[in-house]
Amino acid sequence: MANASVAQSINRQTVAAALAAARSEAAEHRAWINAINRAALNLEASSWAFDGDVLRIASASTPHVRYTVDAHGCPCKAGAAGKPCWHRAAWRLLRKAAEMAALAAELQAAEGLDLRAAMQAAAAELIPLTHYARAWDMATLQRAADELYA
Ligand SMILES: [Zn+2]
Numbered sequence: 001m002a003n004a005s006v007a008q009s010i011n012r013q014t015v016a017a018a019l020a021a022a023r024s025e026a027a028e029h030r031a032w033i034n035a036i037n038r039a040a041l042n043l044e045a046s047s048w049a050f051d052g053d054v055l056r057i058a059s060a061s062t063p064h065v066r067y068t069v070d071a072h073g074c075p076c077k078a079g080a081a082g083k084p085c086w087h088r089a090a091w092r093l094l095r096k097a098a099e100m101a102a103l104a105a106e107l108q109a110a111e112g113l114d115l116r117a118a119m120q121a122a123a124a125e126l127i128p129l130t131h132y133a134r135a136w137d138m139a140t141l142q143r144a145a146d147e148l149y150a
Contacts, residue, residue, distance in 0.1 A: 009101035010050060010094055015043065017119040018097035022089075035089035043090055052098055055091045 022036050048057040059065035059076070067076050069091045078085040104118035113121065 009105070010097055013115060014097040014101040014104075014119065015040075015093060017116075017123055018093050018100055021100070021123040022093055022096055029084075031084045032089065035084040035086045036093065038086040039090035039093055042086055043093070048090070050091075050094045050098075052095075055087070055094060057087055057090060060086070 019036065019040050023033060042057075042060050046058045046060060048055060050056075053070060055069040057067055057069065059067065067074055067079075067087050069079075069087045071091075073079050074085050074087040074091070076085050076087055079088055100119055100122040103122035104113075104115065107113050107118040107121050108115065111118070111121075
């Protein structure tokens with residue numbers, strides 16, 4: 001999915017929706033929650049590029065150092081030691097945002113939803129917990145989204 005349309009689907013709104021979903025999914029894992037929260041802050045402040053598969057992101061602590069993060073991991077100190085790092089959390093966040101945005105675009109076309117409602121429905125669809133939402137029942141999807149964002 002490395003293409004221009006992926007990059008276009010990554011914006012403040014899609015990342016915010018992915019962030020809410022990621023926090024919900026990682027609720028039991030304190031280290032990942034910390035990494036996700038730091039990733040959200042650093043994505044605002046750092047320079048980065050994401051093509052759908054690979055994230056290139058500047059180190060927050062060491063000037064001029066850039067990390068290349070993909071599905072296999074991150075080369076930073078924490079990542080190399082197998083610990084959660086904010087770069088990997090950022091990769092997950094952007095990947096989730098791209099997946100949600102792609103599904104939301106389908107929902108917008110099929111159901112005439114606005115972007116916010118479509119992103120909520122997409123979050124509900126993509127999270128394993130709400131597997132019942134796969135029936136594409138919009139009332140169920142909306143209820144799941146309401147729970148997620150409550
Ligand atoms: Zn890292």
